[in-house]
Amino acid sequence: EIVLTQSPATLSLSPGERATLSCRASQSVSRNLVWYQQKPGQPPRLFIYDASYRATGVPARFSGSGSGTDFTLTISSLEPEDFAVYHCQQRSNWPLTFGGGTKVEIK
Amino acid sequence: QVQLQESGPGLVKPSQTLSLTCTVSGGSISSGSFYWSWIRQPAGKGLEWIGRIYASGSTNYNPPLESRVTMSVDTSKNQFSLKLSSVTAADTAVYYCAREPDFWGKGTTVTVSS
Numbered sequence: 001e002i003v004l005t006q007s008p009a010t011l012s013l014s015p016g017e018r019a020t021l022s023c024r025a026s027q028s029v030s031r032n033l034v035w036y037q038q039k040p041g042q043p044p045r046l047f048i049y050d051a052s053y054r055a056t057g058v059p060a061r062f063s064g065s066g067s068g069t070d071f072t073l074t075i076s077s078l079e080p081e082d083f084a085v086y087h088c089q090q091r092s093n094w095p096l097t098f099g100g101g102t103k104v105e106i107k
Numbered sequence: 108q109v110q111l112q113e114s115g116p117g118l119v120k121p122s123q124t125l126s127l128t129c130t131v132s133g134g135s136i137s138s139g140s141f142y143w144s145w146i147r148q149p150a151g152k153g154l155e156w157i158g159r160i161y162a163s164g165s166t167n168y169n170p171p172l173e174s175r176v177t178m179s180v181d182t183s184k185n186q187f188s189l190k191l192s193s194v195t196a197a198d199t200a201v202y203y204c205a206r207e208p209d210f211w212g213k214g215t216t217v218t219v220s221s
Contacts, residue, residue, distance in 0.1 A: 001170070034208045043203055043211035044154065055209065087154055089208070095169045096207075098154040 002026050002090050004099035012107040019075040021102045023088035028068045032092035035064055035073045038085045038101075047086075048073060078104070109134040111204050111212035119198075119219050125191040129204030129212060136185045137162040144207050145178065145189045147200040148214075155200075159207075160187055194219045 003026040013019055023033065031051040036044035046055045048064035051071060061076040075082055083106050088099040115127035129143070136143065145157040158168035160178040168176045172191070180187040191198060201214040 036208070043205075043214050045211075046209045049208060089154075089156075091208070094167055095158075096156045098156065100153045 001095055002029060002093050002097050004088055004090055004097055006086075006088060006099035006102045008102060009100065010103045010105060012105050013078055014107045015078050015080055017078050019073075019078055019082070019104055021073040021075075021086055021104070023066075023071040023073070023099050025069045025071075025090055027093075029090040029092035031067045032090060033064075033066070033071050034089050034091060036087045036089065037082075038087060044087060075104075080106075109206055109210045111206065111210060113202060113204050113212045113215040115215060115217070117216055117218060119194055119217060120221050121195055121219055122193055125189070125194050125198060125217055125219070127189045127202055127204070127215065127217070129187050129189075131185045131187075131206075135182075136180065136187065137182045141206050143180070143187045144205045146203045146205060147198075148203070149197075149200040157189065157191075157202075196220070 005024045007022045033051045035048035037047045038044045047058050052064045063074045065072050083104050085101045085103045087101045110132045112130045119125045142159040142161045144159040146154055148154050156169055160166045160180050166178050175192045177190040196219050199219045201216050203211055203214045205211040
């Protein structure tokens with residue numbers, strides 16, 4: 001199976017700062033990667049699909065990039081509602097797999 | 108807008124079978140070429156993909172769980188189901204049903220304990 005490694009595990013930042021989250025795949029997934037945001041007590045919410053396309057309703061401060069094995073989710077300027085856990089998932093090979101998640105917390 | 112709702116016992120005894128049902132509303136489970144998934148998340152941990160089922164009944168399961176997992180679909184009720192046998196405490200988690208990647212149920216907590 002394809003292993004996804006997310007880094008860092010925790011990102012401590014202040015509102016207004018830029019956040020850069022990484023997701024690295026053990027083998028190429030082309031651009032078949034999605035990012036989810038998850039808040040406590042809620043299911044994951046799709047934020048980015050096909051590596052770089054924002055899902056409906058996702059603010060423009062969120063951007064995804066990458067292909068192959070290296071992917072990045074960038075939040076250009078953190079808003080209070082952005083502090084959450086972000087998961088990447090590869091949708092290229094079965095079984096579908098998730099990364100371990102990155103928690104973006106308030107510094 | 109498709110909505111999904113998990114239902115089933117919140118407490119299961121060790122060695123027994125966990126059974127959950129997902130009811131889909133706002134759209135037919137048979138429409139399109141979508142598949143329907145189960146994903147779980149132990150408290151404070153990451154997401155684990157359990158498997159998926161198509162309206163035709165075709166399934167794919169995550170290999171580590173494959174020997175214990177059975178999924179089924181009831182198109183007349185717009186539901187799909189998960190059975191996980193021989194459960195242990197390691198199966199304690201929030202279980203989500205989803206039409207990946209964009210529609211997810213709210214999740215249901217299942218605890219394995221005697």
